[in-house]
Amino acid sequence: MIIITTLLNVIGIICILMSLIIIRKTVNREEYIYEDIKNKYEDIKYYYRTINNVVDSLSNALQGSINIIENYDSEKTMKDNISNCKIYSYPKKEITREKQFKDNSRDVINKIIELKNKGIASKDIAKILNKGVREVEIIIKMLENN
Numbered sequence: 001m002i003i004i005t006t007l008l009n010v011i012g013i014i015c016i017l018m019s020l021i022i023i024r025k026t027v028n029r030e031e032y033i034y035e036d037i038k039n040k041y042e043d044i045k046y047y048y049r050t051i052n053n054v055v056d057s058l059s060n061a062l063q064g065s066i067n068i069i070e071n072y073d074s075e076k077t078m079k080d081n082i083s084n085c086k087i088y089s090y091p092k093k094e095i096t097r098e099k100q101f102k103d104n105s106r107d108v109i110n111k112i113i114e115l116k117n118k119g120i121a122s123k124d125i126a127k128i129l130n131k132g133v134r135e136v137e138i139i140i141k142m143l144e145n146n
Helices: 002-070 074-084 103-117 122-129 133-145
Strands: 086-088 094-096
Touching (some): 103 133, 122 133
Antiparallel strands (some): 086 094
């Protein structure tokens, strides 16, 4: 009977040791999973802050654009730009825009000014007006320099 008791005690101790080993492996695996979850949570917080910053920047840019558009008086600005612009030839001879361009060319200049003030790129303005990109850029530079 002592042999059976001792054998059962040994079997019980072996079962307890095996249980402790299995529990320790499970705890280690859970700690690894927990650390992985913590790292992913930190990454998510970083992306959240980054996205908020991008959205705030975009919101500020859009608000600024909306304010510019709301305050923009296109006809007055176009008339002022055309009437105040003067082009100088090489010997500093003043040539007014009306003398240099025909009526249909004035319409093109008005369209270029209007589209540029709306923020459209020179390449896109050229496509819209069926003009060369360099031609549009030269007209814009002439208007900006005066």
